[in-house]
Amino acid sequence: MAENQPLPVAIIGASGYGGIQLVRLLLEHPCVKIVYVGGSGSVGQNFADLYPHIAHRLNLTIENLEPEQVAERAKVVFLSLPNGLAAQWAPRLLAKGCKVLDLSADYRFRDLSIYESWYKSPPRPDREINAKAVYGLPELYGAQIANADLVACPGCYPTASLLALLPLLKQGLIDPSGIVIDAKSGTSGGGRKGEINLLLAEAGNSVSAYGIANHRHTPEIEQICSEVAGQPVVVQFTPHLIPMVRGILATVYAKMRDPGLVSDDLLTIYKVFYRHAPWVKVMPKGVYPQTKWAVGTNLCYLGLQVDQRTGRVVVVSVIDNLMKGQASQAVQCLNIMMGWDETLGLPQLTFYP
Amino acid sequence: MAENQPLPVAIIGASGYGGIQLVRLLLEHPCVKIVYVGGSGSVGQNFADLYPHIAHRLNLTIENLEPEQVAERAKVVFLSLPNGLAAQWAPRLLAKGCKVLDLSADYRFRDLSIYESWYKSPPRPDREINAKAVYGLPELYGAQIANADLVACPGCYPTASLLALLPLLKQGLIDPSGIVIDAKSGTSGGGRKGEINLLLAEAGNSVSAYGIANHRHTPEIEQICSEVAGQPVVVQFTPHLIPMVRGILATVYAKMRDPGLVSDDLLTIYKVFYRHAPWVKVMPKGVYPQTKWAVGTNLCYLGLQVDQRTGRVVVVSVIDNLMKGQASQAVQCLNIMMGWDETLGLPQLTFYP
Amino acid sequence: MAENQPLPVAIIGASGYGGIQLVRLLLEHPCVKIVYVGGSGSVGQNFADLYPHIAHRLNLTIENLEPEQVAERAKVVFLSLPNGLAAQWAPRLLAKGCKVLDLSADYRFRDLSIYESWYKSPPRPDREINAKAVYGLPELYGAQIANADLVACPGCYPTASLLALLPLLKQGLIDPSGIVIDAKSGTSGGGRKGEINLLLAEAGNSVSAYGIANHRHTPEIEQICSEVAGQPVVVQFTPHLIPMVRGILATVYAKMRDPGLVSDDLLTIYKVFYRHAPWVKVMPKGVYPQTKWAVGTNLCYLGLQVDQRTGRVVVVSVIDNLMKGQASQAVQCLNIMMGWDETLGLPQLTFYP
């Protein structure tokens, strides 16, 4: 399965939570070798100065090289940077023959004007490159990812939401105008930043909503939903901050077109839809997943219930926001890009509880 | 304001979380005196054996008397019992001239067949008494509560949900068929019971949904919504278990009838609706409450946002599930029943954070 | 008890966690009126912009006046400032006739060289004023506080630790060279600052030690212990960060001088020692307090056990770090300074759980 020589990979923006997940995953991946960790604020430090628990497994200094220099060392580059920066890195890396997996939002939108509007970005010059980017949701775009040089890894909320919605939209089972997504995330989704609202003293033992009606993951969800449904889909998306470290639970509500379908019917449809998806698990009737099932894995667990009284289906989707919602999904994409098994090197079971 | 003699009150079922809240509240209420604490499993124990932190303020033994005996000591009785038991207590207490505040579901339904169906109860013989019960949501039924002998205190989820919905339904601003209520509760809502799923090891650092499409608070919410709207209202209600001790946040979604209304319009309507409600606070535009604002108080904080893209309004409502969602709302009702100020003896500000 | 006119008080540094506690406490205090809230970073904002939940109870703009101007409005000033700043404020306020309660470390040390050394401070010019400061632990220095113009409110860890140790040291029951204090604090003790290690993502679901052998509360504890014991006392003090918002639990270990004393003996001694202390509660044998008993109150709960095998006593002391450990203890001191009952306006029972 693996080549003789491990694949040299680089991580740009390795100091954040996405970066440390990538480091952890790639260190234990049987076919790759981390050859470069890049940062800006912590240049010159050993990576283990930031994360002392990892010192016995990694001895690399954080550097701040130009993309072309990185490309001399690595064949694959993960970009784990704030929005707007990947668009500066990717073209130069691609020009040097690197494959690029971008964890930011920069290449997630086929129509860059949506990006520019929701992300308040100046006009982007890299339209040609953007056109070649593939949205890195393997359960939907596996074939395109296999041939991609530039993968735009999905956001955490879109991953959880889309995996809940895809079978319904693909089969035309729901009214596309009535979708409500109520999502709950651990605070690690806010990043390793010293922000007041992410303090344990503030976010601990409490729950709150934010970004109502204007969260940037909304158009990302709508773009993929619309493509799958074959018609414009508008969703109501509300994220919430939950007093836990990791995990996303998305509760998705949709109006059924056929009031005669029951939970068992939909569960069958879901199981068929995901029969070749090793990372999506559809739970038996009456079983709803909790986020901790997915923590530390690349798994998405789905549970659902049809409410005959209301004519709606309620789908519950859980992932680890930093894994299937970010870093391990990127590695899943890497596996596909390299022709490896898509489960290679990825953890398959959490340590419960 | 207070009478010369404190009002003697009894608490039946004092050992649970509802009971300890009532004890705490009534101990510091300027016009009442706790004269009896009743229980079954802990009869003969001092109340402070169950809750040692309270020993310096309360010295009462838990007893297990007949209702008539309780009525000899107390003029007002709070029933904090599992569903089904209040219906055995209330008639006998009322017959002896006591006022009764019931924290269970027994008297919340005008149509007892709904209760019998959702609560899997045998036919109830106390239809006449049930007909006299008043639903104890003071912001809606204050006048009736003032004259009631039997108050059915609302459930925690219904309180948070209804306070979010009342102005919309009263004014006919929303489509009553499209309401979705996604609610999040701390685990104290499950009671002081040794259940696996409520363990910190299980519920900690995780979030999960439960009772999808069949939670018993659904018909309670629908009954009041329908009455206010003047037409049948069906709601989609989904509760979630949040890794926190106390608090409920309800995120309420509804389709606006008039697409021209903006957030400022609705905020004005809400402020007018609640202008005489000392316990409901409508937040300024763009401010959404978090549950810890309400913890330890009888307050409900509301925030809202109209989403022009989707034509929906999203309302966020937070309460303390054991206070406004249970015990302090009962005391608010007591205040009204006794002709006292409805804020009497109730905490008005949390200790943040 | 109260005067006819409420006492005008000012809070300098009102935006932090100490400040918001003071605001909350003083708003509900029957004999005072907040006339000024001072800050630096948030000047010109309404206090409710920082803490929206309080908007319905307080309408004050944060100002940044000179001490003399503050003294024209207020008769009592609470200083809730970073270490080093109170020493600039207090002399000017005292000169204008204000009474001052300082929540920082500036006036806690009778020997300023200890302060200068442990706090890495330049030499302090205010030795005369420092000499007049009284250490604001009412259970020990109540008489002096009653006559003080300047009270140095104790640190959170010293309060919990000293209340555990005082009876033992006063009676000469323990070997003063063998004291170990292992303390555990909620993260609010770190303040309302955007620091990485205080993020929920970092401090949540985890525990860690910090400041081993060099925490600044060490000499503060030792100063009072030495004074009480009548001989130099050196303590081993280690604080830990606990994944909770509020509360301190100090586990205190000491070697008994008389191996014949048993737990009941010590409990009797503790109860006698604290018989006039309304805010310290000694628990029955075998009952150890948990921090949430004290949250939101000015209480300290103590439990203890003599270990005959080892010849040691283990004392467990819990307080709310922001209350008895900070703000409410300051109000307790104010009560004493003003000749009011020391329980006036202070919460006496938590809302459990």
Place this chain on the structure above:
Amino acid sequence: MAENQPLPVAIIGASGYGGIQLVRLLLEHPCVKIVYVGGSGSVGQNFADLYPHIAHRLNLTIENLEPEQVAERAKVVFLSLPNGLAAQWAPRLLAKGCKVLDLSADYRFRDLSIYESWYKSPPRPDREINAKAVYGLPELYGAQIANADLVACPGCYPTASLLALLPLLKQGLIDPSGIVIDAKSGTSGGGRKGEINLLLAEAGNSVSAYGIANHRHTPEIEQICSEVAGQPVVVQFTPHLIPMVRGILATVYAKMRDPGLVSDDLLTIYKVFYRHAPWVKVMPKGVYPQTKWAVGTNLCYLGLQVDQRTGRVVVVSVIDNLMKGQASQAVQCLNIMMGWDETLGLPQLTFYP
């Protein structure tokens, strides 16, 4: 490294937290195969009915066979039973030629009278078998474990405490009479039992001490310490319940014999002591581990500080209580018993944060 045929293993008492860890670990171990999961309360259920998240990896029914029948299927048996039951199972399994790893306390004491006294057990008939048991702390007894048929896996607190103390005791660096161990554990240490004090509502957002002066892990720690020190060692051990799911942090205090030794000296000694121990990591000076570093791994992280003022050393030791403190340490022992590398199949890095 691995044999051609996977080793058939059984887990008795698989439904608890120890059991689910073993299942998770052994499922991913390259050289073993789970052939039997035993339970009593859940006989006949599929294991995935208890832990639905594992359904895609394990399809085994919980059985309740006699030891001899289990021995026909498995060559190695893990006993994860309440104290007292392993003593009934082990003799019968050993008689059939199985190797046994016991996670309970039954075989941890060389002197059974200590067990009988602290565990309030009737006299044990299996003294001969007990004499053959090896205490499963590989960092100390690796050679004996390699030849053992019966391994008594250490308790969680003893593991964390002993790894902190061994270098000090072995080298005679500390006064053996002055050891204080203040330990903090996540609530999963209490097991998957519906106990009130382990509820999130009770244990959440709070900290408490328990078992002061009488916790059963005390004599277990003392037994090993005494053996290593070559003289009787008595320790003061106090456990605390921390509002987190997993992890133990032990803060260990000891009086140095040589006041001239500094932190660097001790760090060198620790590194040498553990130079062949792949699962113990000694941190650099000034770095103290937090529990989440170890979660989901078999690692123990150690940090220490010499306090010149007090003449003590303070050692901080963290482990995952269910892993190095229980299940993964058992697998480490299995590796050694089978002649495999002791790191085989065990996770080496957590997913931070």
